[in-house]
Amino acid sequence: MENTNSNNVNSFQKQKNKEEMKKQLITFALMIFLTLIAFGAVISEAMPSMFVVPFILFLAVVQVGFQFYYFMHMKDKGHDMPAVMIYGGIWAALLTLAGLILIVWW
Amino acid sequence: MSIAATQKRGFGAVLWDYLTTVDHKKIAHMYLFSGGFFFLLGGLEALIIRIQLIKPNNDFISAGLYNEMFTMHGTTMIFLAAMPLLLGLMNAVMPLQIGARDVAFPFLNSLGFWLFLFGGILLNCSWFLGGAPDAGWTAYAPLSTTSPGHGVDFYVMGLQISGAGTLIGGINFLVTIVNMRAPGMTYMRMPLFTWTTFVASTLILFAFPALTVGLFLLMFDRMFGSAFFDIALGGNSIIWEHLFWIFGHPEVYILILPAFGMFSDIFSTFSRKRLFGYTAMVFATLLIAFLGFMVWAHHMFTVGMGPVANSIFAIATMAIAVPTGIKIFNWLATMWGGSITINSAMLWSLAFIPSFTIGGMTGVMVASAVADYQYHDTYFVVAHFHYVIVGGVVFGILAGLHYWWPKMFGRILHEGMGKLAFWTFFIGFHLTFFIQHFLGLMGMPRRYWVFLEGQELDLGNLISTIGAFFMTFGVIVFLINAIYSWKKGEKAPADPWDGRTLEWATASPPAHYNFKQTPLVRGLDPLWIEKTEGKDEMTPAEPLGDIHMPNSSILPFIMSLGLFIAGFGFIYQTDNSAWLIVLFAGMAILFGSMIVRSVKDDHGYHITKEELEREAD
Known part of the structure; x- marks a missing residue:
């Protein structure tokens, strides 16, 4: 079996890997930070729950974005089709939710 | 390999080969055989239903058994017959049509x-273990x-397991079509069957999770004491209807779109013309898929959702008639002025147009919320959905089988028997279901065990x-035809129909690696383009080289067997907690196989260039 994980990576690739690792670490730290904020918002009871719930949902959306774009590499080239499918799925789910809301509250 | 293929192999060797295969063509055979078996089973159940209703106040079967019969007829036909037969045809044809050597994940394909199959067998085990599910296929x-006994438990576990299989298949096809198209095979050069496979797989990906969730809730309500659907404990039974139809309506498009794809390919081949309005056909397919997600509540007009919700869903539903109409006219225009050959495949396709259009027309009728209060739960609805599912999907599967049989099995089906099967089935189909429109309008409700004398329903x-x-006779003739073709059918040439698409550029049946050299695609109907330039084969896109192939594996079989065993554990642990042992044993088999699969490296094998050159001689 040919070893593709060669040790002598050229310097350009090395630089890119280094930046990629830096981005991953920053994103990871940010996600931990956002989780702490969400946790704090609940445990401190400083804010009314009418504010806390949408606030946490917003933080969740940001985290999902980090997950898709940084950890799952949707920001990189050649990820158009996964993006189309994911946004298509989100769109279908939102439509279904809108339909259900319409049925329940109208 | 070439030597092994020419030698006569023992039964055990063939069986082991099929149990472990990851070849999309052999998996297609298994899908078709097991789907065909369940089709016969569902057909038998339909026949028993019809015998029970042959005269008023009949007592051919008891009321309880009748409930089990129509429940299993619907469930079997949708989940265990139509879906696998379509997945089988997709498996057999789609990789060939895009010039690929296999699907993207051969192991997952087998899984x-x-x-x-194990989900289907589990569901049907219920017949022998105290009664089949009896709450309708919609449950x-x-x-x-509240249905007593374990019938509905078998429904839940059986569909959950087979649904997981379908979801895996759908994702596999998506990845295959996105990543494994031959050089030059752009999206807008894909044959319509590949396009509809792609769109139907997207629908599987988005719609099946709703069923999975619904079945999980039902499973917890029945087996673990939760109360999602129990109003007395604060649940809501309507949620099941919503979840079921959020899945269920896209499901009917998962069934019909691949059939549309097959008809498109067949009309174009046997009219010897390129498909009329190719771009419009692709976008109509996408539009149907898109609209298909916004119409589920039209199954629930009488639930009491209110006039605004009913109106919106009624209009969204009627909108689907527009892209479908575009397709019908494009098929007619494809044949217009073409040099038409009428054989069995073409007969099924031609018969599809008026039959399906009747189903579409009654579809617009039941889509009208006000009128639906009359039609709801009567035989009018039964007639409507049999016109679209039999007249669309079953006709499509039979057309596709006749068309691709030479490619899949290397034999041509007998034309005479093909025509006999067609005419009897076609006449029988309209005899059975056309009159049911009027039975429904006269007030005969769906799912009733008996009807009374003197109500003009006799x-x-x-x-x-x-x-x-008549339909039964047609199916039997088709079966005889299939066995006849296997025993003494005419050997099929590589390209029996003067085909246009890539699958006809391979041998019949194709070598296990499909294409010795990946073909270069130069436009829509790639083989036809080569033919117009006087060539009878594709231009290769690469020099002859080693081909990387996946290894066979028994693990998918063992994993599914584990879930099958665990299914019984889940069902019976409500009676006696000793059954939890079975549950854990089954799950241990499943997770053990998954660990083996993850830990053991499997790099597949190579067919060397020399071996390929030898085969050419």
């Missing part, structure tokens, strides 16, 4: 098949949550039952 709560039901026997 998907075995999950489906509406609270009927399904003659219509008799005619309907006679039609069912």
Whole structure:
């Protein structure tokens, strides 16, 4: 079996890997930070729950974005089709939710 | 390999080969055989239903058994017959049509098949273990949550397991079509069957999770004491209907779109013209898929959602008639001025147009919320969905089988028997279901065990039952035809129909690696383009080289067997907690196989260039 994980990576690739690792670490730290904020918002009871719930949902959306774009590499080239499918799925789910809301509250 | 293929192999060797295969063509065979078996089973159940309704106040079967019969007829036909037959044809044809050597994940392909089969077997085990599910194929709560015995438990576990298989299959096809198209095979050069496979797989990906969630809720209500659908404990039984139809309506497009794709390919081949309005066909397919997600509530007009919701869903539903109409006219225009050959495949396709259009027309009728209060739960609805599912999907599967049989099995089906099967089935189909429109309008409700004398329903039901026997005869002739072709059918050449698409550029049946050299695609209908330039084969896109192939594996079979065993554990642990041992044992088999699969490296094998050159001689 040919070893593709060669040790002598050229310097350009090395630089890119280094930046990629830096981005991953920053994103990871940010996600931990956002989780702490969400946790704090609940445990401190400083804010009314009418504010806390949408606030946490917003933080969740940001985290999902980090997950898709940084950890799952949707920001990189050649990820158009996964993006189309994911946004298509989100769109279908939102439509279904809108339909259900319409049925329940109208 | 070439030597092994020419030698006569023992039964055990063939069996082991099929149990472990990851070859998309052999998996297709297994999908078709098991789907065909379940089709016969569902057909038998339909026949028993029709015999029960042959005369008023009949007592051929008891009321309880009748409930089990129509529940299993619907469930079997949708989940265990139509879906696998379509997945089988997709498996057989789609990789060939895009010039690929296999699907993207051959191991998962095999896993998907075995999950489906074991799920189907689990569901049908219920017949021998105290009664089949009896809450209708829709399993509406609270009927399904309160149904005594284990019937509905088998429904839940069986569909959950086979549904996982379908989901795996759908994702596999998506990845295959996105990543494994031959050089030059752009999206807008894909044959329509590949396009509809792609769109149907997207629908599987988005719609099946709703069913999975619904089945999980039902499973917890029945087996673990939760109360999602129990109003007395603060649940809501309507949620089941919503979840079921959020899945269920896209499901009917998952069934019909691949059939549309097959008809498109067949019309174009046998009219010797390129498909009329190719771009419009692709976008109509996408539009149907898109609209298909916004119409689920039209199954629930009488639930009491209110006039605004009903109107919106009614209009969204009627909108689907527009892209479908575009397709119908494009098929007619494809044939217009073409040099038409009428054989069995073409007969099924031609018969599809008026039959499906009738189903579409009654579809617009039931889509009208106000009128639906009359039609709801009557035989009018039964007639409507049999016109679209039999007249669309079953005709499509039979057309596709006749068309691709030479490619899949290397034999051509007998034309005479093909025509006999067609005419009897076609006449029988209209005899059975056309009259049911009027039975419904006269007020005969769906799912009733008996009807009474003197209500003018006698003659219509008799005619309907006679039609069912005609259909049975047609199916039997098709079976004889299949066995005949296997025993002494005419050997098929590589390109028996003067085809246009890539699958006809391979041998019949194709070598296990499909294409010795990946073909270069130069436009829509790639093989036809080569033919117009006087060549009879594709231009290769690469020099002859080693081919990387996946290894066979028994693991998918063992994993599915594990889930099958665990299924029994889940069902019976409500009676006696000793059954939890079975549950854990089954799950241990599943997770053990998954660990083996993850830890053991499997790099596949190579067919060397020299071996390929030797085969050419």
